[in-house]
Amino acid sequence: AQSVTQLDSQVPVFEEAPVELRCNYSSSVSVYLFWYVQYPNQGLQLLLKYLSGSTLVKGINGFEAEFNKSQTSFHLRKPSVHISDTAEYFCAVTGNTGFQKLVFGTGTRLLVSP
Amino acid sequence: GAGVSQSPSNKVTEKGKDVELRCDPISGHTALYWYRQSLGQGLEFLIYFQGNSAPDKSGLPSDRFSAERTGGSVSTLTIQRTQQEDSAVYLCASSLRPSGNFAHTQYFGPGTRLTVL
Numbered sequence A: 001a002q003s004v005t006q007l008d009s010q011v012p013v014f015e016e017a018p019v020e021l022r023c024n025y026s027s028s029v030s031v032y033l034f035w036y037v038q039y040p041n042q043g044l045q046l047l048l049k050y051l052s053g054s055t056l057v058k059g060i061n062g063f064e065a066e067f068n069k070s071q072t073s074f075h076l077r078k079p080s081v082h083i084s085d086t087a088e089y090f091c092a093v094t095g096n097t098g099f100q101k102l103v104f105g106t107g108t109r110l111l112v113s114p
Numbered sequence B: 001g002a003g004v005s006q007s008p009s010n011k012v013t014e015k016g017k018d019v020e021l022r023c024d025p026i027s028g029h030t031a032l033y034w035y036r037q038s039l040g041q042g043l044e045f046l047i048y049f050q051g052n053s054a055p056d057k058s059g060l061p062s063d064r065f066s067a068e069r070t071g072g073s074v075s076t077l078t079i080q081r082t083q084q085e086d087s088a089v090y091l092c093a094s095s096l097r098p099s100g101n102f103a104h105t106q107y108f109g110p111g112t113r114l115t116v117l
Helices: none
Strands: A002-005 A010-014 A019-021 A024-027 A031-038 A044-050 A056-058 A064-068 A073-078 A087-095 A108-113 B005-007 B010-013 B019-024 B031-038 B042-050 B053-056 B065-069 B075-079 B088-095 B112-116
Touching: A002 A087, A010 A019, A019 A108, A024 A031, A024 A073, A024 A087, A031 A064, A031 A073, A044 A056, A044 A064, A044 A073, A073 A087, B005 B088, B010 B019, B019 B088, B019 B112, B031 B075, B042 B065, B042 B075, B075 B088
Parallel strands: A010 A108, B010 B112
Antiparallel strands: A002 A024, A019 A073, A031 A044, A031 A087, A056 A064, A064 A073, A087 A108, B005 B019, B019 B075, B031 B042, B031 B088, B042 B053, B065 B075, B088 B112
């Protein structure tokens, strides 16, 4: 079984500042990792995913994440945020053999202010 | 192309009534998933379909919850005798194949917000 921990429930940041949203996971098997974003009253939109290969993954809207197997982390970063990045961000994990459901973290609300 | 669609977008019902929530997956996607998003429990897996069969129903919270999928496409989640704790946003997702070996991404619909009074 897998689990995901997002320690920060809310991250306030000023526009154009850098941001990092933290995600740690635990699993007894190899995993695939995902970040989804949810804007108010909308569904989940995939930001980026790690399947294999390069540990630095680039996604949409200027976001990137780095898979660190030794630290079991998959932190999300953006060098300069915009007001429009205000949303809820979810880290998710699934095992990489057969069907396995997505297991989500509790989410981090990113609040970008001018 | 068209994404995952869900209907209705909002549903308000009285305690004890039955409700049906519909999901139309992306055309050609063989796998379909239902999740529930609530304040107290976060995002929880409910059930997964591969074609018309449901190999994993482990997340359904009680026997009041059931789901079916027909024609390898549309799916309906039915909640019987609704309770206030069923109030949540119900999200549907689809993928070209199941996650895992082929690691195909799950694409989510906008959700149905269910409020049980």
